[in-house]
Amino acid sequence: MEPNLIPTLDPNPLPAPYWVFKLLLVATFFLHILAMNFMLGGAVLALIAKWRSKNPETNKRLFFDVAKKLPVLLPATITLGIAPLLFLQVLYGQFFYTSSIIVAWPWFLVLVFLTVAYYGFYYVSFQGGQEPARAGNVMLLSVVLIFLIGFVYSNNLTLSQTPGRWGAKYFANPAGWNLNLSEPTLIPRFLHFFTAAVAVGGLLLVLIALVRWKRDTEYARHIFQFGGKAFMYATMAQFVVGIWFLASLPRDLRLLFLGDNALATALLAIGVAGAIGAIFLMAEALRRENVRLAAYYVSGIAGAVILSMSVMRDMLRDAYLKPYFHPEQFVVKTQWSVFPLFLLLFLAGVILWFVMLKRYGLFGGAKTAQETSAEAPVLTGAMR
Numbered sequence: 001m002e003p004n005l006i007p008t009l010d011p012n013p014l015p016a017p018y019w020v021f022k023l024l025l026v027a028t029f030f031l032h033i034l035a036m037n038f039m040l041g042g043a044v045l046a047l048i049a050k051w052r053s054k055n056p057e058t059n060k061r062l063f064f065d066v067a068k069k070l071p072v073l074l075p076a077t078i079t080l081g082i083a084p085l086l087f088l089q090v091l092y093g094q095f096f097y098t099s100s101i102i103v104a105w106p107w108f109l110v111l112v113f114l115t116v117a118y119y120g121f122y123y124v125s126f127q128g129g130q131e132p133a134r135a136g137n138v139m140l141l142s143v144v145l146i147f148l149i150g151f152v153y154s155n156n157l158t159l160s161q162t163p164g165r166w167g168a169k170y171f172a173n174p175a176g177w178n179l180n181l182s183e184p185t186l187i188p189r190f191l192h193f194f195t196a197a198v199a200v201g202g203l204l205l206v207l208i209a210l211v212r213w214k215r216d217t218e219y220a221r222h223i224f225q226f227g228g229k230a231f232m233y234a235t236m237a238q239f240v241v242g243i244w245f246l247a248s249l250p251r252d253l254r255l256l257f258l259g260d261n262a263l264a265t266a267l268l269a270i271g272v273a274g275a276i277g278a279i280f281l282m283a284e285a286l287r288r289e290n291v292r293l294a295a296y297y298v299s300g301i302a303g304a305v306i307l308s309m310s311v312m313r314d315m316l317r318d319a320y321l322k323p324y325f326h327p328e329q330f331v332v333k334t335q336w337s338v339f340p341l342f343l344l345l346f347l348a349g350v351i352l353w354f355v356m357l358k359r360y361g362l363f364g365g366a367k368t369a370q371e372t373s374a375e376a377p378v379l380t381g382a383m384r
């Protein structure tokens with residue numbers, strides 16, 4: 001018989017009801033994945049633009065334009081990742097800690113990859129249009145490292161929800177040099193995240209185009225077309241990758257989304273319908289050159305689709321863990337003295353984050369040469 005490797009439940013009581021942690025886990029994961037998509041997808045599209053032979057000057061500008069935003073988007077991804085990490089540990093610590101120990105070395109390498117990728121993004125953003133060839137290579141290295149980080153996350157999280165596999169994996173290599181490559185859902189699941197990142201990266205370009213439309217129409221039109229098409233093609237590809245992911249799930253879990261569970265089925269239907277609607281709307285926006293239609297409506301629909309997929313992902317985890325995870329066993333002792341304060345600070349933190357995005361012009365594009373020279377005397381005057 002397989003030994004039971006699942007640690008016992010932490011006897012410390014939960015400081016707030018179970019559903020509060022669950023809600024916060026899904027909500028903060030949604031924010032994390034949104035920031036990650038902007039960052040990784042934006043960087044991938046910047047690289048593709050740089051390698052395109054058409055319009056080399058405009059594409060070079062696009063590359064450095066996005067590159068300037070990456071040192072903001074990467075820490076946003078990290079900060080917004082810490083929140084779900086805390087909630088994950090509170091609710092699923094028994095599973096997540098154990099799988100993290102089994103994949104210890106790749107898991108630890110995430111920190112190394114992250115640090116190197118971060119330096120890379122800073123290096124490129126400080127180039128300010130200089131040495132584009134070297135900047136492109138450094139950016140590529142950072143993107144590969146970020147890609148690997150996401151892959152390690154998918155390895156760890158898929159392993160955390162299949163405790164039946166832990167024993168064999170751990171005893172095969174107790175030193176922690178493990179991944180979860182034999183998991184049939186791993187590749188389609190990770191590709192599903194990656195393809196979504198490219199689509200949302202396209203939306204980042206659309207948002208930049210929206211801000212630049214009046215002042216710099218030619219450039220804005222270019223990035224709108226490029227970003228809008230990237231969104232459309234990546235979302236179309238998602239139908240293949242998504243079906244592959246669904247097909248790779250164990251039969252009973254797959255059927256949850258195909259009629260066995262009303263909420264899971266409804267969420268999948270919302271996701272699929274939303275994706276189809278977003279593709280058609282983006283095509284229409286591109287045809288009519290209506291950047292507002294794309295920036296407001298397509299982004300809104302895409303946000304709703306990602307939210308419903310985040311809930312589906314959580315339901316899938318609970319379905320995997322059903323034989324082992326019993327939330328009714330949690331002891332709850334709500335700390336009423338700090339709980340409202342926590343919620344208040346949490347909300348304030350999210351609002352502050354949006355204010356910062358606006359203030360530091362995250363969606364604004366690079367300045368045109370005329371704007372830079374028009375500002376120069378003012379700056380020089382101020383420095384004097």
Ligand code: HEM
Pocket residue numbers: 025029032036040077078079080081082084085086088114146147149150151153154155157158189190193
């Ligand atoms: C910067 C590069 C990063 C990328 C590309 C990335 C990507 C991802 C992806 C693709 C997933 C979903 C994996 C799956 O379910 O199969 C994920 C989940 C998660 N990430 Fe990140 N991540 C990054 C950094 C971080 C950091 C630095 C943290 C924490 C400090 C973090 C915290 C989390 C947590 C807690 C989850 C799981 C949430 C849950 O299971 O509900 N991530 N990440």
